[in-house]
Amino acid sequence: MDDVSSALDSGLVARFATIVGDRYALRDQADIAPYLTERRGLWHGRTSMVLRPGSVDEVSQIMRLASETKTPVVPQSGNTGLVGAQVPDASGHEIVLSLSRLNRIREIDIHSNTVTAEAGVILQTLQEGADTAGRLFPLSLASQGSCQIGGNLSSNAGGTGVLAYGNARELCLGVEVVLPTGEVFDDLRKLKKDNTGYDLKNLFVGAEGTLGVITAAVMKLFPKPKGREVAFVGLPSSEAALALFGLAMDRAGSALTAFELIGQRPYDFTLKHAQGVVRPLAGDWPWYVLMEVSSGRSAEDARGLAEDILSAALEAGTAGDAVIGASLAQADAFWNFREVLPEAQKPEGASIKHDISVPLASIPQFIALAGDAVQSVSPGARPVCFGHMGDGNLHYNISRPQGGDDEAFLALYHAMNKAVHDIVRRLGGSISAEHGIGQLKRDELIATAPPMAIDLMRRVKAAFDPAGIMNPGKVI
Amino acid sequence: MDDVSSALDSGLVARFATIVGDRYALRDQADIAPYLTERRGLWHGRTSMVLRPGSVDEVSQIMRLASETKTPVVPQSGNTGLVGAQVPDASGHEIVLSLSRLNRIREIDIHSNTVTAEAGVILQTLQEGADTAGRLFPLSLASQGSCQIGGNLSSNAGGTGVLAYGNARELCLGVEVVLPTGEVFDDLRKLKKDNTGYDLKNLFVGAEGTLGVITAAVMKLFPKPKGREVAFVGLPSSEAALALFGLAMDRAGSALTAFELIGQRPYDFTLKHAQGVVRPLAGDWPWYVLMEVSSGRSAEDARGLAEDILSAALEAGTAGDAVIGASLAQADAFWNFREVLPEAQKPEGASIKHDISVPLASIPQFIALAGDAVQSVSPGARPVCFGHMGDGNLHYNISRPQGGDDEAFLALYHAMNKAVHDIVRRLGGSISAEHGIGQLKRDELIATAPPMAIDLMRRVKAAFDPAGIMNPGKVI
Numbered sequence: 001m002d003d004v005s006s007a008l009d010s011g012l013v014a015r016f017a018t019i020v021g022d023r024y025a026l027r028d029q030a031d032i033a034p035y036l037t038e039r040r041g042l043w044h045g046r047t048s049m050v051l052r053p054g055s056v057d058e059v060s061q062i063m064r065l066a067s068e069t070k071t072p073v074v075p076q077s078g079n080t081g082l083v084g085a086q087v088p089d090a091s092g093h094e095i096v097l098s099l100s101r102l103n104r105i106r107e108i109d110i111h112s113n114t115v116t117a118e119a120g121v122i123l124q125t126l127q128e129g130a131d132t133a134g135r136l137f138p139l140s141l142a143s144q145g146s147c148q149i150g151g152n153l154s155s156n157a158g159g160t161g162v163l164a165y166g167n168a169r170e171l172c173l174g175v176e177v178v179l180p181t182g183e184v185f186d187d188l189r190k191l192k193k194d195n196t197g198y199d200l201k202n203l204f205v206g207a208e209g210t211l212g213v214i215t216a217a218v219m220k221l222f223p224k225p226k227g228r229e230v231a232f233v234g235l236p237s238s239e240a241a242l243a244l245f246g247l248a249m250d251r252a253g254s255a256l257t258a259f260e261l262i263g264q265r266p267y268d269f270t271l272k273h274a275q276g277v278v279r280p281l282a283g284d285w286p287w288y289v290l291m292e293v294s295s296g297r298s299a300e301d302a303r304g305l306a307e308d309i310l311s312a313a314l315e316a317g318t319a320g321d322a323v324i325g326a327s328l329a330q331a332d333a334f335w336n337f338r339e340v341l342p343e344a345q346k347p348e349g350a351s352i353k354h355d356i357s358v359p360l361a362s363i364p365q366f367i368a369l370a371g372d373a374v375q376s377v378s379p380g381a382r383p384v385c386f387g388h389m390g391d392g393n394l395h396y397n398i399s400r401p402q403g404g405d406d407e408a409f410l411a412l413y414h415a416m417n418k419a420v421h422d423i424v425r426r427l428g429g430s431i432s433a434e435h436g437i438g439q440l441k442r443d444e445l446i447a448t449a450p451p452m453a454i455d456l457m458r459r460v461k462a463a464f465d466p467a468g469i470m471n472p473g474k475v476i
Numbered sequence: 477m478d479d480v481s482s483a484l485d486s487g488l489v490a491r492f493a494t495i496v497g498d499r500y501a502l503r504d505q506a507d508i509a510p511y512l513t514e515r516r517g518l519w520h521g522r523t524s525m526v527l528r529p530g531s532v533d534e535v536s537q538i539m540r541l542a543s544e545t546k547t548p549v550v551p552q553s554g555n556t557g558l559v560g561a562q563v564p565d566a567s568g569h570e571i572v573l574s575l576s577r578l579n580r581i582r583e584i585d586i587h588s589n590t591v592t593a594e595a596g597v598i599l600q601t602l603q604e605g606a607d608t609a610g611r612l613f614p615l616s617l618a619s620q621g622s623c624q625i626g627g628n629l630s631s632n633a634g635g636t637g638v639l640a641y642g643n644a645r646e647l648c649l650g651v652e653v654v655l656p657t658g659e660v661f662d663d664l665r666k667l668k669k670d671n672t673g674y675d676l677k678n679l680f681v682g683a684e685g686t687l688g689v690i691t692a693a694v695m696k697l698f699p700k701p702k703g704r705e706v707a708f709v710g711l712p713s714s715e716a717a718l719a720l721f722g723l724a725m726d727r728a729g730s731a732l733t734a735f736e737l738i739g740q741r742p743y744d745f746t747l748k749h750a751q752g753v754v755r756p757l758a759g760d761w762p763w764y765v766l767m768e769v770s771s772g773r774s775a776e777d778a779r780g781l782a783e784d785i786l787s788a789a790l791e792a793g794t795a796g797d798a799v800i801g802a803s804l805a806q807a808d809a810f811w812n813f814r815e816v817l818p819e820a821q822k823p824e825g826a827s828i829k830h831d832i833s834v835p836l837a838s839i840p841q842f843i844a845l846a847g848d849a850v851q852s853v854s855p856g857a858r859p860v861c862f863g864h865m866g867d868g869n870l871h872y873n874i875s876r877p878q879g880g881d882d883e884a885f886l887a888l889y890h891a892m893n894k895a896v897h898d899i900v901r902r903l904g905g906s907i908s909a910e911h912g913i914g915q916l917k918r919d920e921l922i923a924t925a926p927p928m929a930i931d932l933m934r935r936v937k938a939a940f941d942p943a944g945i946m947n948p949g950k951v952i
């Protein structure tokens with residue numbers, strides 16, 4: 001472990017420690033280590049100190065001292081982000097501010113359909129709290145057992161529930177934010193409608209901790225569905241998947257609660273590498289869709305709706321084969337298949353990842369163009385295409401050629417990104433649909449976004465954090 | 477008509493006129509007059525010139541010249557706003573920039589479910605365009621025959637469709653904005669998911685033209701419901717209305733597409749004063765609800781859902797009486813009743829209006845507290861309470877005491893506002909749920925919002941419009 005003890009003045013370290021108490025001011029590098037790397041292992045930072053405040057007031061005191069001493073602060077909640085936004089830089093000068101002890105659900109209001117939760121509440125805990133109160137909190141991510149609501153908001157998390165319920169931003173009604181100066185901006189409203197000036201809330205949401213520290217939020221709750229059906233569908237083409245989506249949307253509308261596309265390759269990888277996975281369909285298809293419909297009325301109603309959609313799709317030739325989960329266990333098995341799928345790619349060797357979105361109508365075109373582009377960068381490379389198709393969002397990952405060399409393939413990371421992202425841009429898409437910018441895509445964002453957008457974002461950053469102490473080097 | 481011809485330098489007027497051409501540079505006060513007053517007659521401005529550009533490039537040139545010469549500009553689309561945001565001040569120095577000639581629907585993409593429309597497209601035209609393409613554009617307002625989409629976005633318009641589909645902000649995927657400098661910020665994306673930096677779009681939406689000029693937008697479209705049922709319900713109390721909402725939400729979820737509360741007084745006023753209105757229910761009730769459910773499946777399905785909700789509500793005593801529109805004509809008649817209702821208040825004399833929201837659970841408490849407060853300000857004054865209850869949004873208007881004096885009553889405007897808004901604030905509500913701030917509520921916003929919020933908004937304003945030429949004196 002590198003020695004970073006001299007990176008921050010020891011007197012300053014002691015002043016910060018006094019705010020949270022010695023026990024919650026981590027200075028031993030063994031204690032600090034878990035806060036410095038993220039799960040993909042792409043980013044490794046250094047720091048002299050991790051602070052774990054236990055109250056909003058302590059967060060405020062920390063930021064006040066940071067502001068006074070120009071000490072850069074990196075907010076962190078569950079440390080599950082995929083773009084390095086929550087990891088400090090290598091200098092050791094940045095302090096990590098962990099929100100994980102702010103983990104109270106302050107209130108669930110079943111009449112207003114809201115939950116007020118602190119930033120450190122684990123997403124799954126929030127889901128369970130809502131469930132116990134007879135409500136649904138629909139944000140759902142692979143990392144929900146460890147990610148926290150503050151990070152979900154700071155990264156404007158997406159996941160599988162966006163189609164019907166919206167992303168973290170759309171689920172958020174109000175925020176409590178500690179500003180870089182330590183001042184507390186209390187905007188914890190439960191209102192669906194509030195036209196009193198500029199939309200400040202949505203600046204903090206998705207800002208990846210670069211404008212302030214979100215310490216709590218009011219989130220929307222929904223009625224719990226009374227019926228839910230999950231179907232696995234085999235399709236002849238990505239065009240057919242688009243047609244199936246149109247058909248399902250037309251019949252189910254907002255009762256269509258998930259529409260996940262899975263290419264043949266990730267499907268096969270999952271069958272091959274994942275433990276305890278059951279083959280959903282007998283035959284092989286170029287494309288698959290996991291589709292969920294939910295009903296507020298009854299299980300029979302959801303069943304009828306799913307059957308209606310699928311029989312129409314089979315009749316039209318849009319779907320080649322389809323099976324509806326016959327039991328809750330089978331429905332869960334279908335979802336499990338989707339959830340273990342990203343991990344099942346690992347045994348196939350190095351992978352170059354993309355988190356893109358394009359207008360829904362352009363998905364088949366994107367898949368065709370990107371497929372060609374990938375081959376031109378690395379002949380034999382294997383696209384592993386899956387994602388939240390209903391949102392226009394694909395995780396378009398590329399596994400190295402079979403039997404190829406990992407390092408040689410990873411040397412093509414930037415060339416591959418550029419080839420794929422050029423197509424995304426040409427189609428009016430986004431190079432980061434749901435994971436954010438962080439450190440990973442900052443240079444690319446600055447280089448390729450319209451200069452006007454970058455200029456406006458810099459003005460916002462300068463207006464909110466003139467000293468530049470909030471998570472420097474991230475986003476912008 | 478006052479002479480304002482000297483308010484702006486004649487050379488400058490000529491330079492502006494050259495950009496749009498003489499025909500579209502209105503300088504005759506008779507031509508200008510319609511742009512200077514709004515329908516409530518609360519605000520009367522003056523100007524030397526109304527510019528009616530025919531392209532984004534002309535808007536850009538106008539703003540460039542305005543920026544260079546520090547000429548304040550007031551953007552205006554349909555001129556239906558209720559808070560004076562679209563009206564110039566009395567100085568005559570401000571130029572009115574009308575967007576009404578930018579009235580093209582640029583594209584409807586039925587696969588991506590988006591419409592790209594220019595700022596001057598009339599809302600109803602947009603609804604009809606979507607309908608022709610087999611889609612629903614759900615934003616729906618009383619002024620939809622004349623309001624325009626640019627104004628809808630700048631004011632973050634609400635209306636009756638918010639409950640299931642969201643307000644203008646939530647319906648907007650991308651914007652094209654001409655900045656105060658004349659630069660064009662093109663962010664016309666069709667993406668549901670895009671996490672590439674700060675949320676600039678939502679700053680422009682709801683900014684009432686104070687940060688830039690929205691010239692076009694990408695808006696969401698939805699499948700057209702295949703069935704729709706409208707019911708009129710009589711209820712014993714506002715608590716019962718809250719319970720009915722909970723019951724309907726639980727059973728219908730997002731199929732509950734409207735939930736409008738109507739007090740006994742506006743109900744009676746409408747029966748008394750509105751032309752061609754039919755009494756919806758035989759008996760009299762303290763409260764009424766107009767409830768709409770929609771089905772993506774079939775007319776029978778919507779019928780079954782409406783009947784299910786109402787029979788449960790009648791059995792529980794939540795609803796006292798209820799009738800479902802037996803035909804499309806009767807359904808339309810119920811909606812017509814709701815739509816003519818605000819006008820039916822006029823013959824009862826002067827009115828002091830409020831556009832408030834509170835957390836849904838607090839609606840009965842608000843109604844009780846505000847009722848008392850109104851009496852303490854003006855004994856005998858008559859609350860006319862109605863609105864989009866499903867969104868927590870009430871139009872809480874107060875008619876003067878029966879037989880009272882209009883002027884004496886209107887002298888109490890500020891005292892009444894304060895009494896009602898104090899309760900709103902105490903309940904964590906908003907003093908402008910959907911109409912915005914404009915000139916009407918600017919002083920109150922600045923005086924009563926948390927100083928931190930005002931400070932942050934001022935920083936945003938200064939960052940985007942340092943010269944202060946974009947719609948000065950509005951919002952902040």
